[in-house]
Amino acid sequence: MSAQTEKQNPAFYALIAALVVMSVGPIALMLATSFKTNVDVYDASVSAFFFSPTIKNYETVLCNFLWYEPAHVDYCDPTFGRALVNSLIVGLISTGLTLTIGCMAAYALVRFKFMGRGAVSMTTLLMRMVPPAVLLVPVFGIWTFQYGLDQTYAGIILIYTAMNLPFVIWILQSFIVQVPIQLEEAARMDGANPFQVFFLVVLPIIQPGLAAAAIFTFRIAWNEFLLANALSGRSTRTVPVTIVNSITEYDINWGVIMATGMLLAIPPILFTFVASKQIITGMTAGAVKG
Amino acid sequence: MPQIRLENLVKRYGNFEVLHGINLEMEENEFTVLVGPSGCGKSTTLRMIAGLESVSDGEIFINEKPVSNLEPKARDLAMVFQDYALYPHMNVAKNMSFALRLQRRPKKEIDEKVGVVAEMLGLTKFLHRKPGELSGGQRQRVAMGRALTRDAGTFLFDEPLSNLDAKLRGQMRAELALMRQQVQKNMIYVTHDQIEAMTLGDRIVVMHGGYIQQQGTPEELFKRPANKFVAGFLGSPPMNFLEAEVQDLSDRSFVSGKGFELVLPEDKAAAVASSSSKAVTLGIRPSDLHYSPDAEDHESVDLQVIVSEYIGAQSVLLCDCGGQKVEVELKSETPIALGETLRFAVNREGIHMFDRETEVAIR
Numbered sequence: 237m238s239a240q241t242e243k244q245n246p247a248f249y250a251l252i253a254a255l256v257v258m259s260v261g262p263i264a265l266m267l268a269t270s271f272k273t274n275v276d277v278y279d280a281s282v283s284a285f286f287f288s289p290t291i292k293n294y295e296t297v298l299c300n301f302l303w304y305e306p307a308h309v310d311y312c313d314p315t316f317g318r319a320l321v322n323s324l325i326v327g328l329i330s331t332g333l334t335l336t337i338g339c340m341a342a343y344a345l346v347r348f349k350f351m352g353r354g355a356v357s358m359t360t361l362l363m364r365m366v367p368p369a370v371l372l373v374p375v376f377g378i379w380t381f382q383y384g385l386d387q388t389y390a391g392i393i394l395i396y397t398a399m400n401l402p403f404v405i406w407i408l409q410s411f412i413v414q415v416p417i418q419l420e421e422a423a424r425m426d427g428a429n430p431f432q433v434f435f436l437v438v439l440p441i442i443q444p445g446l447a448a449a450a451i452f453t454f455r456i457a458w459n460e461f462l463l464a465n466a467l468s469g470r471s472t473r474t475v476p477v478t479i480v481n482s483i484t485e486y487d488i489n490w491g492v493i494m495a496t497g498m499l500l501a502i503p504p505i506l507f508t509f510v511a512s513k514q515i516i517t518g519m520t521a522g523a524v525k526g
Numbered sequence: 527m528p529q530i531r532l533e534n535l536v537k538r539y540g541n542f543e544v545l546h547g548i549n550l551e552m553e554e555n556e557f558t559v560l561v562g563p564s565g566c567g568k569s570t571t572l573r574m575i576a577g578l579e580s581v582s583d584g585e586i587f588i589n590e591k592p593v594s595n596l597e598p599k600a601r602d603l604a605m606v607f608q609d610y611a612l613y614p615h616m617n618v619a620k621n622m623s624f625a626l627r628l629q630r631r632p633k634k635e636i637d638e639k640v641g642v643v644a645e646m647l648g649l650t651k652f653l654h655r656k657p658g659e660l661s662g663g664q665r666q667r668v669a670m671g672r673a674l675t676r677d678a679g680t681f682l683f684d685e686p687l688s689n690l691d692a693k694l695r696g697q698m699r700a701e702l703a704l705m706r707q708q709v710q711k712n713m714i715y716v717t718h719d720q721i722e723a724m725t726l727g728d729r730i731v732v733m734h735g736g737y738i739q740q741q742g743t744p745e746e747l748f749k750r751p752a753n754k755f756v757a758g759f760l761g762s763p764p765m766n767f768l769e770a771e772v773q774d775l776s777d778r779s780f781v782s783g784k785g786f787e788l789v790l791p792e793d794k795a796a797a798v799a800s801s802s803s804k805a806v807t808l809g810i811r812p813s814d815l816h817y818s819p820d821a822e823d824h825e826s827v828d829l830q831v832i833v834s835e836y837i838g839a840q841s842v843l844l845c846d847c848g849g850q851k852v853e854v855e856l857k858s859e860t861p862i863a864l865g866e867t868l869r870f871a872v873n874r875e876g877i878h879m880f881d882r883e884t885e886v887a888i889r
Contacts, residue, residue, distance in 0.1 A: 419611050424577075437626075
C-alpha cells in the first residue's frame with residue numbers, strides 16, 4: 237500500500253502527540269502522585285515524575301488487607317479498603333440484577349404482542365432521560381422514611397438497577413430483534429418449552445449484547461457519586477463517595493487519594509476486558525440464509 | 527405410523543381469509559408435496575400442521591387424534607426450514623442432538639444416533655464445526671440431519687432447497703430422493719418448484735389462492751389436469767393455451783381457432799358433446815407437438831418460428847399461430863430458419879380442453 241509508506245505531514249504527528257498527552261497525561265500524573273509522599277506532593281522543587289517512589293500510600297489504603305503491618309501506619313483506617321469492597325458488591329449485584337430483569341423484559345417487548353407495547357418500549361427510554369439529580373430528593377425521602385432502605389446495600393443496588401434498566405432493555409431489544417424468529421420456531425419444533433427457547437437459544441446468541449450492557453451498567457454503578465452519597469451510610473459507602481469525603485478543610489492526603497483512584501480504575505478495566513471478549517461480530521453467522 | 531388428515535382447515539388473519547377449507551388425507555409413509563405459486567397458502571398449511579400457526583377453523587388429525595390445540599412438541603413432528611435455522615452458537619453435533627438433549631436421553635444413545643445420521647448425510651467430518659463455517663449445501667444437510675436425528679413420526683419440509691444454487695439443488699434433490707428410500711416416514715414437503723414436486727412426491731397437491739386445485743400422483747396430474755391452472759403450472763416448458771371453438775359435424779368433431787383446425791379423438795368429442803360450452807381453451811404441451819412436414823391437415827398445426835432458444839440437445843421454439851404464441855420443443859439438429867412456417871403433428875392424447883368461463887377441464 238502506497239498510502240502507508242507516504243510521508244505524513246508533521247502537524248499530523250503533533251496532533252496525535254497532543255491527543256495522547258491529553259488522554260494519558262492525567263492518568264500518568266495520578267499514577268506518579270500515588271507513589272509520592274505527602275511532603276513531596278506539596279514540595280514545588282520535586283519534579284512531577286522524577287522522585288524517590290514509595291508504596292506507602294497503597295499500604296495505607298489497603299492496610300486492612302495486608303498480611304503485615306506497615307511500619308508507617310499507626311492506626312489502620314479501614315475506610316478505603318471497605319469502600320472498595322462496597323463498590324464491588326454494589327456494582328456486581330446491580331449489574332447482575334439489571335441484566336437478568338433487562339433481558340427478560342426486552343424479550344417480552346420484542347416477541348410478545350400486547351396492547352401498548354410501543355408505548356411501554358418508549359417510556360422505558362423516557363425514564364432514562366430524567367437526570368439522577370432530579371431523582372435524588374424523592375428517592376432519598378421514600379427510601380429513608382417509607383422503607384428504611386437508607387444506609388443499606390439494598391437501597392443503593394435497587395436505585396442503580398432501576399436507573400440502568402431502561403437503557404439495558406433498549407440495548408438488548410435491538411439485539412433480540414436480530415435473532416431470526418425461525419431459530420425459535422426450530423427450537424419449539426425440537427421440543428423446547430418457552431423457557432428453554434429463551435435460555436438455550438436466545439440468550440447465548442445475544443451474548444455480545446449482554447456483554448455490552450454489562451460493561452455499561454457496571455461502569456455507571458461503579459462511578460456513580462450523587463445517589464451513593466445520599467443513600468449510603470458509613471459502612472456502605474462506595475469509593476467515589478469515600479474519596480470526596482476524605483477531602484477535608486484540615487487535611488488533604490493527595491498521595492492516598494491518588495492511590496485509591498488508581499485502585500478504583502482497576503476493576504472496571506478488568507471487567508471491560510473480560511466482557512469485551514464476548515463482543516464478537518457476526519453473532520448469527522450461519523444461522524439462516526442471509 | 528401416523529396418518530394425517532386435514533378437515534376444513536381455515537386460516538384467517540383478521541378478516542382476511544387465506545385458506546378456505548382445506549381437506550386432505552395423507553396415508554402412512556406417504557411423501558406428499560404441497561406445490562403452488564407464492565402466496566397460495568402452502569406454507570401456511572404446513573406451519574399449521576407444525577403448530578407454528580394457530581388454526582382459525584377446522585381440525586388437524588394425526589392418527590385420528592385432533593392436534594390443533596397442541597404445542598408443536600406434542601405432535602411428534604420434525605421440520606426442516608427454508609433458511610436452515612441452525613443454532614449459530616452450537617456445533618453441528620450439538621445442533622443435531624438438540625432435541626434429544628432436551629429429552630434428556632442418555633449420552634451414549636445420542637452420540638450413536640448423531641453418528642448414524644451424520645454418516646448417512648456425509649457430515650461426519652464437520653461435526654465439530656459451527657454453522658458459520660459451513661457452505662450452503664452443508665448447512666442444508668445439517669438442517670436435514672437435525673430433523674432425522676429426532677426420529678419423529680412425520681417430517682415437514684418448508685422449501686428446503688430454494689436457497690441453494692441450481693446445481694446444488696439438483697444434487698440435494700437426488701440426495702433427498704435417496705434419503706426417502708432409507709427413511710420410511712410420513713413426509714410433507716412444500717415447494718414452489720414443480721420439478722421438485724414431480725420428482726419427489728408420491729402425491730402432489732396443487733394449491734392456488736388458498737384452495738386445493740387438484741391432488742394425485744405426479745402422472746395423474748400431468749396427464750389429466752383438473753383445470754387450466756394445474757395444466758399450466760406443471761410441466762416445463764408450460765402448456766400452450768389457444769382460444770378455440772368446438773364444431774360438431776355429422777361424423778366428427780373439430781376444435782378450431784385462428785390458424786388451426788384439429789379433429790377431436792372420440793372420447794374428447796363425447797366429453798364436449800355432454801358439456802354445454804362450445805367456447806373452450808385448447809391446451810397442448812410442447813412435448814405433444816412433433817415436427818412432421820407431411821402430417822395430415824386436421825392432425826397438425828402450422829407454426830411460424832419467431833424465436834429459437836438453444837438449450838443443448840433440445841431447442842425451445844417460440845412460434846406464432848394465428849396471433850397466439852405457442853412453444854414447441856425440437857431436436858437442436860433439425861435445420862430451421864427463423865420466420866419459416868413448419869408443420870407439427872399433434873399427439874392425440876395430448877389434446878386438453880378447458881371451459882373458457884370456468885377453466886375446468888372437459889374430459
